[in-house]
Amino acid sequence: MKRATFLLTLLLLTAVGFTAVACSNNEEEPITVADPWGRTSPSAAANGAFYMMLTNNSNADDTLLTVSTDACGVVELHEMYDKGDGVMGMRPIEGSAIPVPAGESAELKPGGMHVMCMMKQIQFEEGSEIPITLTFENAGEMEITAVIRDN
């Protein structure tokens, strides 16, 4: 009986320990966005794209659900894929969402996943700063600023 009590206490202490770790992790932003940017494109170009690194610092899986910005008429989440014969195409990501698993990162980069900006409303000039709202399933809304540059 005494031994059982000891084990139970140990179990409880361990649980408290884990909770403390979880709490200290939560002091950090659950999701961080690194280096949001878009490539310069001529004003005649109807479309542009944004790239960034999404990192989930929390203990729970999250998902980027939507992206919105006044700079684009329509925003979609796209990925590049091999059409065959070395020809690359792009298409909306299945489920129109980007999973960001707990403790992992999702990279949006040229040649891969990207935020597709259709019907550009403004010029994408070097140094332009474009406010963008990201909406995550768990983390909710996040305001970021994408910088326009050549590469």
Ligand SMILES: [Cu+2]
């Ligand atoms: Cu695209």
